[in-house]
Amino acid sequence: MNQENLKNDDALQSREAVIEIKNLHKWFGEMHVLKDISMTVRKGERIVICGPSGSGKSTLIRCINRLEEHQRGRIIVHGVELNNNMKNIEKIRADVGMVFQHFNLFPHLTILENLTLGPIWVRKVPKKEALDTAMYYLEKVHISEQAKKYPGQLSGGQQQRVAIARSLCMKPNIMLFDEPTSALDPEMVKEVLDVMISLAQEGMTMLVVSHEMGFAKSVAHRVLFMDFGQILEKNTPKEFFENPQHERSRLFISQILH
Amino acid sequence: MDSKNQPSKTVYAKTVKPPVIQIGPIGWIRKNLFSDWFNSVLTVITVIFLIKTVPPLVTWAFVDSLWFSTGAECHEAGGACWSVVTGNFRFIIFGFYPHDQHWRPFLAMILLAGLLFYSQNRDHWNKYLAYGWILGLFLMGLLMKGGILGLDTVESTQWGGLPLTLILSIFGLTAAYPMGVLLALGRQSRMPIIQSLCIVYIELIRGVPLISLLFMSSVVFPLFLPEGVSFNNILRAQVAIILFTAAYIAEVVRGGLQGMARGQYEAAESLGLNYVQTMRLVILPQALKIVIPPSVSILISAFKDTSLVVIIALYDLLKTTQSTLTNPEWMGFSAEAYIFVAMIYFTCCFFMSNYSRRLERELNRSNR
Numbered sequence: 001m002n003q004e005n006l007k008n009d010d011a012l013q014s015r016e017a018v019i020e021i022k023n024l025h026k027w028f029g030e031m032h033v034l035k036d037i038s039m040t041v042r043k044g045e046r047i048v049i050c051g052p053s054g055s056g057k058s059t060l061i062r063c064i065n066r067l068e069e070h071q072r073g074r075i076i077v078h079g080v081e082l083n084n085n086m087k088n089i090e091k092i093r094a095d096v097g098m099v100f101q102h103f104n105l106f107p108h109l110t111i112l113e114n115l116t117l118g119p120i121w122v123r124k125v126p127k128k129e130a131l132d133t134a135m136y137y138l139e140k141v142h143i144s145e146q147a148k149k150y151p152g153q154l155s156g157g158q159q160q161r162v163a164i165a166r167s168l169c170m171k172p173n174i175m176l177f178d179e180p181t182s183a184l185d186p187e188m189v190k191e192v193l194d195v196m197i198s199l200a201q202e203g204m205t206m207l208v209v210s211h212e213m214g215f216a217k218s219v220a221h222r223v224l225f226m227d228f229g230q231i232l233e234k235n236t237p238k239e240f241f242e243n244p245q246h247e248r249s250r251l252f253i254s255q256i257l258h
Numbered sequence: 259m260d261s262k263n264q265p266s267k268t269v270y271a272k273t274v275k276p277p278v279i280q281i282g283p284i285g286w287i288r289k290n291l292f293s294d295w296f297n298s299v300l301t302v303i304t305v306i307f308l309i310k311t312v313p314p315l316v317t318w319a320f321v322d323s324l325w326f327s328t329g330a331e332c333h334e335a336g337g338a339c340w341s342v343v344t345g346n347f348r349f350i351i352f353g354f355y356p357h358d359q360h361w362r363p364f365l366a367m368i369l370l371a372g373l374l375f376y377s378q379n380r381d382h383w384n385k386y387l388a389y390g391w392i393l394g395l396f397l398m399g400l401l402m403k404g405g406i407l408g409l410d411t412v413e414s415t416q417w418g419g420l421p422l423t424l425i426l427s428i429f430g431l432t433a434a435y436p437m438g439v440l441l442a443l444g445r446q447s448r449m450p451i452i453q454s455l456c457i458v459y460i461e462l463i464r465g466v467p468l469i470s471l472l473f474m475s476s477v478v479f480p481l482f483l484p485e486g487v488s489f490n491n492i493l494r495a496q497v498a499i500i501l502f503t504a505a506y507i508a509e510v511v512r513g514g515l516q517g518m519a520r521g522q523y524e525a526a527e528s529l530g531l532n533y534v535q536t537m538r539l540v541i542l543p544q545a546l547k548i549v550i551p552p553s554v555s556i557l558i559s560a561f562k563d564t565s566l567v568v569i570i571a572l573y574d575l576l577k578t579t580q581s582t583l584t585n586p587e588w589m590g591f592s593a594e595a596y597i598f599v600a601m602i603y604f605t606c607c608f609f610m611s612n613y614s615r616r617l618e619r620e621l622n623r624s625n626r
């Protein structure tokens with residue numbers, strides 16, 4: 001894969017903004033977990049968010065499809081503002097795919113049923129078409145032979161690839177990944193990252209909470225470093241990992257590198 | 259040695275069978291019955307107890323027993339008097355239902371048994387089966403009540419015995435289960451009014467015995483009705499049973515809902531499923547599976563609780579048995595009669611719990 005080609009996207013800055021976050025604040029009870037976050041994600045942009053645990057990085061991307069409610073500030077996805085209007089929330093959720101740390105597949109449904117549930121019930125796609133789409137994405141994540149099995153019969157890495165395919169079946173424009181590889185056994189990390197890299201090659205807009213340095217270096221346009229509920233550093237992956245600016249990020253990188 | 263660059267060969271340990279210490283029946287007896295002195299004493303006591311009790315019981319029930327005789331003959335004999343059952347069989351089973359029309363409740367029960375048997379197989383669960391049930395229940399009502407198609411009308415006051423018990427149970431359980439699920443969902447609701455209504459309902463119903471609900475429905479409730487208006491007694495008992503059972507089911511289902519991982523809701527939400535879809539497609543199928551065992555024990559106890567309708571003068575299976583025994587001819591043979599009724603109840607309950615175990619096993623197999 002040509003790494004430089006993947007990221008050398010001069011036109012990125014002139015592309016339309018798909019996610020705009022302005023002065024976002026969030027509290028869990030008394031705890032101030034997101035403090036005045038502002039950022040813009042452009043079409044096709046790939047951002048890796050890292051930071052120590054409890055820094056608010058997961059909360060930030062969970063706010064984008066309303067798994068968490070923000071209390072102040074604005075989030076605008078494709079021109080639709082995220083507020084209490086259920087219509088808006090549904091519109092945004094249909095447009096934004098999410099991959100979880102613990103996969104969250106539906107254990108009572110087969111792999112194929114997991115993949116077709118959303119398209120059939122939310123997008124009202126005919127069953128035949130939903131099945132075709134499902135098989136297409138299962139092949140894409142190299143797991144089509146498991147279609148009739150149940151999630152419990154698959155390894156962690158396979159389950160996570162199914163979860164990615166499940167999100168893709170909804171034809172989202174933006175994909176959010178919440179620590180997609182941190183619950184996996186080490187030998188399964190690569191198979192999931194490979195799927196994510198091929199997704200990146202196709203130009204998917206991606207926000208990834210992850211500490212996978214190799215992944216960040218090869219596909220991310222930007223790395224955001226978060227701590228104490230704030231974005232402390234925005235940098236290119238190369239600069240961030242080799243020459244971090246903020247003292248917190250320097251400490252963090254020295255720790256993940258041991 | 260020049261094995262330096264060679265990868266070292268792994269020597270695998272040989273697989274051997276576990277040591278055989280004791281096998282065969284002698285081994286089994288030693289291991290399970292006489293493993294230590296305490297166990298041996300228990301075994302001896304049990305054997306003595308069985309020798310003392312089983313032969314007399316067998317003699318009473320089978321050797322000295324009378325099966326088809328009059329009550330007077332029974333009073334003279336020493337053994338069990340099964341004649342009390344055989345002689346009053348039709349009354350015990352069908353109550354005061356007109357004698358020449360007994361084929362109707364009988365046919366209704368056959369229909370019910372057939373439906374239940376067909377529904378056992380999960381492959382048959384589809385919307386046609388649901389239509390089949392609606393049609394079947396309607397036909398059963400028609401058979402019992404009559405009034406059209408040349409069938410004589412049989413007022414529900416004459417219904418009794420086993421058909422009544424089965425009607426109260428089947429309608430009660432099928433109506434109570436969905437209602438219990440709705441109550442459980444309501445109790446989990448984020449809307450405070452719905453939530454508190456459900457909590458008040460559940461706690462209120464669970465706080466009173468079924469008997470008092472039955473009394474209320476048959477004695478207190480009519481006081482509020484305008485003069486001349488009356489509700490069918492069976493219907494009132496039925497409503498009381500449904501309301502009562504639903505509250506218990508609600509609490510069991512709530513337990514299952516709380517056992518669901520947060521991630522399941524989040525995954526469903528992030529796919530864009532709405533509340534009803536999330537519950538119907540993702541949460542309830544899993545939660546209800548978790549609560550199969552406690553649900554079945556509620557269903558079993560609800561089935562047995564239908565016998566409480568005797569206190570509002572309905573002639574269910576237990577009451578018909580009891581009134582047989584008030585007949586001077588059969589007085590004193592309550593053991594035989596109640597053993598018979600107990601066997602009917604036991605058979606039904608045994609099938610329920612057996613089926614629930616099978617269902618659980620099948621569902622588990624498909625999920626793992």
